[in-house]
Amino acid sequence: MSNQATATPPGSGQSSAEGRLDSWKEIAAYFRREVRTVQRWEKSANLPVHRRQLEKQSAIYAYKSELDAWYKDGRSHLEFGAEDSEQKETPTLFERLRQPWIAVAVAALILILSSGAYFAGKSWWFRAHSAPAKIKLAVLPFQNLSADPEQEYFSDGMTEEMITELGRMQPERLGVIARTSAMLYKNTQKDLIQICRELGVQYVLEGSVFHAENRARITAQLIQCSDQTHIWADSSERDLVNIVSLQADVAQAIAKNIKLVLTPNERTRLRARRPVNPEAYQAYLKGMYFWGKFTPDSVRTAINFFQAAIKHDDSYAQAYAGLAECYDTSALLGESPPDQAYSNAKAAAKSAMALDDTLAETHQALAAIATWYEWDWPIAEREYRRAIELDPNYAKAHLGYMYLLMALRRTHEASAELRTAQELDPISELTGIVVVASRYLSKRYDDAIAEAKQWLEIYPESMSLHSYLADAYMEKGMDSLAVEEYLKGQKVVGASQARIGALRDAYAASGLTGFWRKRAALDSIPSEQGYVRAYDVAYDYAALGDRVRSLEWLNRALLQRDGLLIELGVQPRFDNLRSDPRFQDLLRRLGLPP
Numbered sequence: 001m002s003n004q005a006t007a008t009p010p011g012s013g014q015s016s017a018e019g020r021l022d023s024w025k026e027i028a029a030y031f032r033r034e035v036r037t038v039q040r041w042e043k044s045a046n047l048p049v050h051r052r053q054l055e056k057q058s059a060i061y062a063y064k065s066e067l068d069a070w071y072k073d074g075r076s077h078l079e080f081g082a083e084d085s086e087q088k089e090t091p092t093l094f095e096r097l098r099q100p101w102i103a104v105a106v107a108a109l110i111l112i113l114s115s116g117a118y119f120a121g122k123s124w125w126f127r128a129h130s131a132p133a134k135i136k137l138a139v140l141p142f143q144n145l146s147a148d149p150e151q152e153y154f155s156d157g158m159t160e161e162m163i164t165e166l167g168r169m170q171p172e173r174l175g176v177i178a179r180t181s182a183m184l185y186k187n188t189q190k191d192l193i194q195i196c197r198e199l200g201v202q203y204v205l206e207g208s209v210f211h212a213e214n215r216a217r218i219t220a221q222l223i224q225c226s227d228q229t230h231i232w233a234d235s236s237e238r239d240l241v242n243i244v245s246l247q248a249d250v251a252q253a254i255a256k257n258i259k260l261v262l263t264p265n266e267r268t269r270l271r272a273r274r275p276v277n278p279e280a281y282q283a284y285l286k287g288m289y290f291w292g293k294f295t296p297d298s299v300r301t302a303i304n305f306f307q308a309a310i311k312h313d314d315s316y317a318q319a320y321a322g323l324a325e326c327y328d329t330s331a332l333l334g335e336s337p338p339d340q341a342y343s344n345a346k347a348a349a350k351s352a353m354a355l356d357d358t359l360a361e362t363h364q365a366l367a368a369i370a371t372w373y374e375w376d377w378p379i380a381e382r383e384y385r386r387a388i389e390l391d392p393n394y395a396k397a398h399l400g401y402m403y404l405l406m407a408l409r410r411t412h413e414a415s416a417e418l419r420t421a422q423e424l425d426p427i428s429e430l431t432g433i434v435v436v437a438s439r440y441l442s443k444r445y446d447d448a449i450a451e452a453k454q455w456l457e458i459y460p461e462s463m464s465l466h467s468y469l470a471d472a473y474m475e476k477g478m479d480s481l482a483v484e485e486y487l488k489g490q491k492v493v494g495a496s497q498a499r500i501g502a503l504r505d506a507y508a509a510s511g512l513t514g515f516w517r518k519r520a521a522l523d524s525i526p527s528e529q530g531y532v533r534a535y536d537v538a539y540d541y542a543a544l545g546d547r548v549r550s551l552e553w554l555n556r557a558l559l560q561r562d563g564l565l566i567e568l569g570v571q572p573r574f575d576n577l578r579s580d581p582r583f584q585d586l587l588r589r590l591g592l593p594p
Contacts, residue, residue, distance in 0.1 A: 135258055136201040136423075138177040139163045141186035142218070143208040155209040156183070156292075157285030158218060158247075162205065165251045167393035170260050177201060178395040179292070180428030184458075196225035199426060203258055214240045214278045220250055222257055232257040240278035280312035284319050291326055294429070296335045302326050317359055320352035324365035331563060332372065334533055338561045342373035360391035364400060371404050372563030375590050380404055395425035399434050406438060407566045409593050414438070429455075433464045440468050440475075441570045448472040463492040474543075475572055483507050483515055516543045535562040542573050550574070551582050558586065569593055 139162050144155035160179045167176040177199050185195055192204060207220035221233035232253060238246045255262055287305035290298040303326045309319035327345035330336045346369050352362040367383035370376045384401035387394060398421035405414035418438060425431045432455035439448035452469035459465060470485035483503075490500050499522055506518035520540035526532050538553035557565055568574060569592040577583040587594055 134175050135173060135203070135260070136175045136177070136199075137166065137203040137205065137254075137258070138182055138195070138199045138201045139166065139205045140195070140207075141183055142206075142220075145208050145210040146212065151211050153286045153289035154211045154216070154282070156186075156289050158207070158209045158216075159183070160288055160292075161244075161247055162207075162220075162250065164391075165247050166205075166254065168391055169251055169255060169266060170262070171392035173260060174255075174258070174393075175424060176393045178393070178425035178428060180395075180430060181425045183292070184427055192223065192225070192228055200423070201225060205254065216240060216243055216246075218246060218250065222254055240281055241275045243281065244274070244276055277313040277316070280309045280316050280319065283309035283312060284316065284322065287319070287322050287326075291322060291329070294329065294333075296330075296333055299326050299329050299333065299335070303330075315355055317352045317355035318361070320348045320355065321359050321361040321365060324348035324352060325361060325368075328365055328368045328372070334531075336529075337531055338373055338563060342369050342561075345369055358390055360387040360394045360397060363387035363390065364394065364397045367397070367400055367404075371400065371566060373561050375561075375566070377404065377408060377591055393424055395421045395428070396430065398424065399430060402438070403434060403566070406441060407569060407592065409569065411442070427458065429459045429462055429465075432459060433462065433468070436465060436468045440472050441567065441572070443475075443572055445472045445475050449476070461492050463489045466492060471573065479512050483512075486519075513544065516540050520544065520549075533557075533562065534560055535564045539573055542577060545576060547577055547580060550577060551580065551586075554583075554586055558589065565590060566592075 139159055142155045142159045142162075144151050146154075159182065163176055163179050163182065166174065181199065188195070190198075196202075196204060202225050204223045204225060205220060206223065207218060209219075210217040215237060217235065217237040219233075219235040221230050223229065224231050234250070234253060236246055236249065252262065252267070283305050287302045287309060289302075290305065291302035292298075303323065306319050306323040306326060309316055310323070313319070324345045327336075327341045327348065331338045331341035331345070335341075345365060349362055349365045349369065352359060353366075356362075363383045364387040367380050367387060370380035370383060374380075381401070381404060384397055384404065387397040388401065391397070398417045402414045402417035402421060405411075405417060418434065422431060422435070432451075436448055436452045436455060439445075439451055448468060449472045452465050452472065456462065456465050456469070466485045466489035470482045470489065473479075473482035473485060487500055487503060490503070502522065503515060503518055507515040510517075520537055523536045523540055524532060534553045534556035538550045538557055541550035541553060544550075554565075554568075568590060569587055574583070584594055
């Protein structure tokens with residue numbers, strides 16, 4: 001017997017069209033009247049249901065032959081009170097529903113409805129749309145109430161420490177705006193409504209810090225954005241030895257007032273904050289303060305302070321993690337040869353890991369080393385994912401992971417990471433750079449130009465934004481605008497007037513060819529440290545169309561282990577080299593997609 005349902009109800013004297021149900025309205029009315037009958041019917045015999053396990057989910061199904069037998073066995077429960085269909089000229093809705101093919105449809109519908117709740121619970125879509133909305137909070141820069149303006153590092157440090165503390169607390173329910181975006185509101189004249197709107201948050205934590213000798217007083221208040229209600233406020237003073245426990249107390253109070261229910265493990269973690277060495281802690285805060293400025297000079301200063309913190313307390317894992325990130329930054333800024341900078345970074349990161357392997361910052365530093373120096377993409381991905389697992393609110397890890405995914409041409413995943421980073425760190429310079437870079441590297445030049453212009457209104461001194469804008473102009477054939485942006489970028493990084501003047505004169509005399517030829521010559525001159533960045537020279541020769549020299553300098557960049565080679569597979573400037581087997585060999589050696 002076939003397991004397929006027949007098209008026309010057997011025993012009916014009507015045509016196929018006439019024998020079918022009149023309308024879906026009849027069906028709906030029938031189900032409303034007969035739902036209790038169906039419930040009795042389900043109880044009268046076991047449903048012929050089979051379940052097949054598919055990994056973590058399962059499928060539910062039944063065969064028609066089994067349903068026919070099931071219907072026959074349970075027929076008496078369905079047909080009570082019905083008249084014999086042969087005594088009627090026109091079958092009623094109920095009588096038509098007694099036909100086997102209709103029984104099959106009814107049973108199938110029952111199966112669908114009964115299994116629907118099961119699959120809904122397992123469905124990622126259902127979980128995503130039924131989960132409570134994520135709470136968004138911003139910690140605005142704490143005010144320095146000390147008479148000494150040099151104490152700014154301490155108030156800024158307290159701001160960052162609170163962001164970190166809150167960011168690790170139920171990140172699936174609480175999103176905390178990153179420091180780099182929050183700090184833009186230091187000494188702002190904007191009102192709270194505007195700040196809430198720009199950051200997309202429901203709550204704001206404001207505070208002030210008074211620091212003198214080895215004591216600190218923190219005053220904080222939690223404000224609800226919707227009506228600017230102050231829903232919690234407190235002021236506490238502690239010795240610096242116990243300053244971390246004070247931060248934990250504030251975090252728990254905030255959790256309570258925004259209706260977060262902490263797990264026993266979370267409460268235990270907050271209570272278990274160890275005392276700190278006051279000298280080491282202050283040196284650490286100074287290191288974070290200068291590292292956050294992201295200039296060559298400030299990074300060198302930050303390195304000195306992190307080293308001082310470690311000297312005061314050689315078990316200070318966060319100081320080692322900060323030191324590792326500083327060395328990473330130094331390499332990316334081109335201030336140190338990559339082998340030296342990344343070697344120092346890895347040593348510091350390993351020391352941090354040995355002391356505490358739960359710091360997201362350490363895994364981020366290791367991911368950066370694997371990405372920009374070792375070109376070990378599986379290790380880089382593992383470390384980025386671990387950093388994000390430890391602190392899902394860590395925007396920098398999302399941005400770094402996005403850049404890796406973009407280089408590997410995993411564009412959909414990269415876009416998802418970028419969206420997350422933008423939510424967590426919506427107006428930081430690093431976010432702006434990565435947004436513009438993603439548009440340029442995906443050859444969306446108009447979008448790159450529009451984005452770069454907007455970000456430059458906030459960060460007019462960003463060399464990277466000027467460079468990507470110049471690149472996008474160049475690809476669009478807007479030569480004079482491109483040269484102007486290149487020169488603005490040179491001015492930002494402190495290039496000499498002689499260099500800027502020489503490049504301007506070369507363009508005026510010989511157009512783009514003269515400009516790129518002069519830039520290649522200048523980039524080939526060793527710096528004061530005796531370092532030539534081969535990638536820059538390769539870029540210049542690619543712009544000139546000189547494939548031989550560009551490939552030669554790219555191979556030198558490979559020997560230098562220049563981090564920017566991660567862009568090689570998607571960098572439009574090198575499109576004229578892609579068909580060359582030597583270029584394809586470079587991609588293969590880097591492990592990048594061809």
